[in-house]
Amino acid sequence: MTRVLVLNSGSSSVKYRLFDGSATVAKGLVERIGEAGGEVADHRAALQGIMAEVDLSGLAAVGHRVVHGGTEFTSPTVIDDDVVARVEALVPLAPLHNPAALTGIEVARKLLPDVPQVAVFDTAFHATIPPEGVTWAISRELAERWQIRRYGFHGTSHAYVSRRTAEVLGRDPGQTNVITLHLGNGASACAVEGGRSVATSMGMSPLPGLVMGTRSGDIDPTVIFHLHRVAGLPIDEIENSLTRHSGLQGMAGVNDLRLLLEKRAAGDPDAKLAFDVYCRRIREYVGSYLAVLGRVDAITFTAGVGEHSAVVRAAALSGLEPLGIAVDPSRNERHDEVVSPPGARIPVCVIPTDEELEIADQSRTALSLPR
Template sequence: MSNSYVLVINSGSSSLKFAIIDSVSGDAIVSGLGECFGLPEATISWKFNGEKTQEAIEAQGNHHQHAIKRLVTLIESLGFTNDIVAVGHRVVHGGEKFTSTVKIDNQVLTEIERLSDLAPLHNPAGAKGIEAAIEAFPNLPQFAVFDTAFHQTMPTKAFTAGIDKDLYTEYGIRRYGFHGTSHFYVSRQAAKILDIPVEKSGFITVHLGNGASVCAVQNGKSKDTSMGFTPLAGLMMGTRSGDIDPGILEFLMKKGWSQDQVFDMLNKKSGFLGVSHITSDARGILEAMEQGHEDAKLAFEVFTYRVAKYIASYLIPLTSLDAIVFTGGIGENSNIIREEILNNLSLLGFVVDSEGNDKARFGNEGIIARSELLGAVAMVVPTNEELVIARECVERL
């Protein structure tokens, strides 16, 4: 067996994703998900050798802990106990404290918990997963890989908010950006595919999924990104609004809405779901469009228009453009959404290759459009955040 296996853990507020990754080949040897934490129907499932297994999780107590305990016995039963060299944790928010992957100790864990003010839905869950993993694997080195770290290369003019600067000094209010491991990975893969040095490259990476963001990557470094202080900013998403006039918040609260109602609406009842009143899933939006549902069509048009606007605006931070790179669940699989986005960019000279666009789906990479005007292409690169986390860990052993 390989000696480069890393257990990658991604703890959510009510879920825990995990995978055993071969950091050399990039293969996921085992992958799984614990979900519905806090509910009686909490389960853990995993895939190994093409077979999927699912079990209920003990109803009482800390579900993160129960899930990781079951993960320990699973690893033992599959014979991987002596082959895992490290545990890597995806942590959403590293603030300005963490600009790269770090080995976890008590001080790091305390700092992750302290940053919970910046990511109240994510960092406390990440800390729970870390604590449970340290208890379960006390002899393995454990590392935190931060979503925000890649974006710490943004210049001050890109991350500074147009508000009283004291709010940055006192509370750390600024643009942080997220999906950093994905933007990092696909920009490197795009450079390999196009056979250009990443240190002399220019990309606009477009991560489209239930959460979505755009990033300007020059010479391998993030120069600007659409998510902000929180993952609510930027593009319209599955249930999140993206950018809106902040005056809307004051308006609704004057109408009697509570703070909780306003932010529940912005985070959970907006985006595809809010505009269509049907679903937060892009596939459901496309199906409803085919059936003539006008609000689904509007959600499709709003989403693709806003993505195109962000892409065009991210020419500004770049000094060169080699490619627009689509990734994420929607970006990798929806040829219809990609085509509409690129049609909105026709003034930049992009012409869609219909055959290439159709082929670049379901795990297949490829060039899907070209612009002679810019001397650039649009392409699809499937992301692999787990592999980034695994390799970050191995590099620091």
């Protein structure tokens, strides 16, 4: 077996998981890095603590989750100084995420200088979307100068889940079309044609698309102009509102779907509307991707909400029965792998995601290591 350490470095956290082949040897999370009352002072101390606690002998690689690879990085990439410089150049596209990943990379390279390091990018899976799926109808000069286009995110999850869906259905992934719905606090949809992403809901950033815990998802851009010109709000405040105080939080005062469902069951009208908006947006994207793909072999729910909320799955696909899409109540309540009725034209699946395993496997691929 090949041992790979996967690191997901956030601005104030480090999530880690050590694999031996596909088996998890150790995992954990260091939080509140550098914060008052936090566990450790900085990322170096966090990683030193992980190394003191976890046996890293025989380590073949370290795989790093990097959110934004721009148009440069379309596959897992072995890290060297040039790669680090190119990822740094992409920070303006992901100012909240790429700096944290760079910190994790810098510290891991210093503490494990003899172990190959690999960057696995959230955006890379979506590099196969055709030009008409990533281009917005704005000035070509502006778009090219400022790298404005759809990039998409959650790529490791969509890649893993679409492949697992084909395996569950006994199909060849290269011949299977899947609509994957990654529903967590962040949420995105993806149309996967024969193992390749051809459409996704997030855009230049993780803000657009589906309704999320605190992010608005799709809105009319004029809302931003209106809030700036008429309401007098500064751009930074508008951005903060759309990313941290919108979505379910903005509509109903809670960003946890479980709390939203409790409020909805108690008759809260704001919670009911938020739930309806949330599910309708999913249904709209499913319909859109049915048109994009032409033939759909499965619709798959994944991530925290997608895997655990039977009520969301049922409501999001409600009314699509004439298209061959239905949810069987008993299977859905049990969270079976296939929750559609037997013989349904388009199976509906529930597949747990495993982004860390996907990162480990992609790291091995980049280094030509056995799995």
